[in-house]
Amino acid sequence: MAQSVTMNRHATTTDPVDPTLPLALRRQLQASTGEPVALVETHISWVLLTSSLAYKLKKPVRLAFVDFSTLAARRHFCAEELRLNQLHAPGLYLDVLPVCGTPQAPRLGAADDESAEPIDYVVRMRRFPDGMLLRELLLSGRLDAVELDGLAERLASLHAAAPVAEAASGFGAPERVEGAVMAALDGLEAACGAARILSLRRWVEARVQGLRMAWLLRQRTGAVRECHGDLHLANVVRLDGRLLPFDCIEFDPALRWIDVMSDLAFLTMDLKAHGRTDLAFRFLDRYLQHSGDFEGLPVLRFYEVYRALVRAQVACLRAPSGAGQPDAEDYLRCAEDIVRRAERAPRLLITHGLSGSGKSTMAGQLLELAGAVRLRSDVERKRLFGLPALARSADRGIDIYTPEATRRSLARIAEGVRLALHAGYPTIVDAAFLRRAERASFRALAASLRLPFAILDLRASPAQLRHRVAARLAEGGDPSEADAAVLERQFAFHEALDAQERAIAITTETEPRPEAATLCALWMAGA
Structure with a gap:
């Protein structure tokens, strides 16, 4: 990654972000399309929604986990978002457009004056219909299990074609895996109290030493690859009759260059957290039939527990979930159930x-x-x-x-x-x-x-x-x-x-x- 866009993990911006540009872009889109344009805000982006397209604008923020504070950084990460997501959902991500003009009077696309410098960049995407997220399909009873089979095969193919991490990168190393799960435990301890997560912490600590050689072997045999990184049920969409992953992590390579089993574990864990352990094992079965990666089974449950801890931590920070959507306690119970299953004798x-x-x-x-x-x-x-x-x-x-x-x-x-x-x-x-x-x-x-x-x-x-x-x-x-x-x-x-x-x-x-x-x-x- 270029030095100009290297993340500063120690400095954060706390000042409110000026919404002038996204509001002006919204007015411009409404004028050009003649229809209402919705504006959706997250902690790191604004998304403008027309009836058929979505325009994602990255906020000029510098947080503990992401640095979009410079124009060069936002251009770089827009390009990365397009590159990565076109691999997973090629029909969804279209292109990156420059924003020219001024924040008060912006223009999407190239400026008439070729000497004009862009003031920002947007990722342009197709807008998919409401209710098409995998989580929504599951909760509404509109998911056909056969669709999951196709997604499992697609994910296995994506993993097989993904670049392998170089050994010198350190990605997938035991100390990185351990550090990530311990950070999640520490965050939950602050939010839920030490007593609530004590049993999970003890299980993690007991497993870390036993899995060290397994993680090293996975790293050395090419299992650490450039993955999606955030493969929960709300980041999969039904598009053109297929379930496709989207919105993969572009802003932090360490969250993306991971063991393929960590990528898979996010989705199998989230199915379990939504009460569909049966579909989680169906998905795992189809993935293994396609990939043959039985060598990854020793680390899968650990990664599922880690992913449950991460989602519990996220749930602590967000608004209350909608009906049927897991909250922090649901994810903690999911992690505990995975641990209980791990302690039963196999047959x-x-x-x-x-x-x-x-x-x-x-x-x-x-x-x-x-x-x-x-x-x-x-x-x-x-x-x-x-x-x-x-x-x-x-x-x-x-x-x-x-x-x-x-x-x-x-x-x-x-x-x-x-x-x-x-x-x-x-x-x-x-x-x-x-x-x-x-x-x-x-x-x-x-x-x-x-x-x-x-x-x-x-x-x-x-x-x-x-x-x-x-x-x-x-x-x-x-x-x-x-x-x-x-x-x-x-x-x-x-x-x-x-x-x-x-x-x-x-x-x-x-x-x-x-x-x-x-x-x-x-x-x-x-x-």
Whole structure:
């Protein structure tokens, strides 16, 4: 960052900010459009809203966390805001316009006199309809869970393409992570009292030392990248039929260059704080299927607690929330619930069934109810060969179903299972497991960790299996490549559960679909 716009964290301006320019711009826009123009004010910006466009003007302030006090700084950060947000929401952020003239008589865009110097800059955006924020969609019951799947995949793709932090930058270092969460705790202690956050502080302090090596490993393996930085539910909008992140942090690189799991944790935490833990784990599942970043699971819960503390701190400073919107106490309770879940013993469940028996459908429902992590064999096998989940291996001329490929795929899944279980998550392996030796290897893995193990045994009639496999192939939206020929071979070589396996199996027919809540309760109650 250029020296002229480097943030001064020790000096702040306390004088009122002169509103002459935004008020004059409002009059000018009203005159040019012939319609009312709304003016929205935050602590660091003014936003002018016409019926179709929004113009964001940064306040000339210098605060503890941001310095917009010079024209050069405001120009720089307008350009940064455009650059960063066009990556996340390209249809929303349009351009940066100079403001010429005088504060009393400003003109948007280039001046007629080319020698005239701009007096300020605005970021021009499309105005999206009211009620389209993810938080609003969730609270009003207008959110389709499938939309979250698309957002999870989009976020994973953005993270994969984002620049990686240089090691010398210090971004993502253990001392930075620790410093950030301790600052949040200190701020909440001042607002809520030491007694209210004592248990959270103790949990954080206990986790910091244990996660130090994990943070170093994340930093060294490229997990610290240029992210959104402020990915709560009010910073995601439905636009052109898609959920898109917007309003990412442009003014402080330290808040943006973070572990991708810290970015993800903001959104999963906020879903939990809004009472939708089921959607949080659905979102996590789809993100992991797309990214494969199971190595990030050991740090995810810590980042969720940190994000809850930050939102609690913000809630202490703002006006009371609207109906259904979490306040500071809600976010603190969310952090405490995340801690309680982290203290429960995890367990392992593998599915068992022929193609079309409903394994993936039921695993998806169970992970939402149990707060579990899933590893899906169809997805992980393709990842091993560098294929997207929905790619057809035959179209690429690759045989991914050789015995060696199966061995490597199961080894990859087992490593992901270890990561998830060590991180404290109930874990589901979504695979056919038609061979007894393969089932035994995962039972042995759970035994080595002294954790409960169960088999979800799913059954359907041959006619129903054939129907489902054909329908799935016709739809083309599932990672499984099993066709009728594969199913017929499975009938021939399938090794049924033996007596020992039946003793720990949860067996159910999937005609009609079983109640997922009942199966989840049976899994959680198993020894």
